[in-house]
Amino acid sequence: MEKQQLTSMSIDELWALHTDVDEIIAARIVAKKAELEARLAQLQQPTKVIVDQRST
Template identity: 45%
Template sequence: MNKKLDLDAMSVDEMWKLHEQIGQMLSVRLTSEKRELEKRLAHLRREHEMNPASSEALSAPRERRKYPRVYPKYQNPEEPSETWSGRGKQPRWLTAALKTGHKIEEFIISKAEIDAHGRRRRA
């Protein structure tokens, strides 16, 4: 198929035959590519089975880094059990209060409420 096709001059039947030929060619090529990929995958599996020590080192989960405990910095005065550390998304109670005109500084837990261990004192 070195010649250039004039699709405008072709009849519907000729175009349909061309469509079927292209479909056949694509089917053959896709099947052969699939076989090649399957062979490559089988080869990689054999390599993996022969050398399991190196693959275990790559797939072993790493130990999680220890983060320090984050203590709350803000507290809902209406519901003292609702606190927020200042990290992540703001809680709903704080977002609603800020929309009504309050300032975030109003919700800070004071140093007097925190004991020597960094925990909030009970009233």
């Protein structure tokens, strides 16, 4: 959106735009948080150690 478009908008139109952008950003944050929590859960899982018994 160009600056000229923003300057010609009414206060109500600007507020509606603000509300729309706020909702979009909030949804992206929620999605990213879920993705990061899933990755963190994977990292916190205990790993299995495979021991090569032929070397004993």
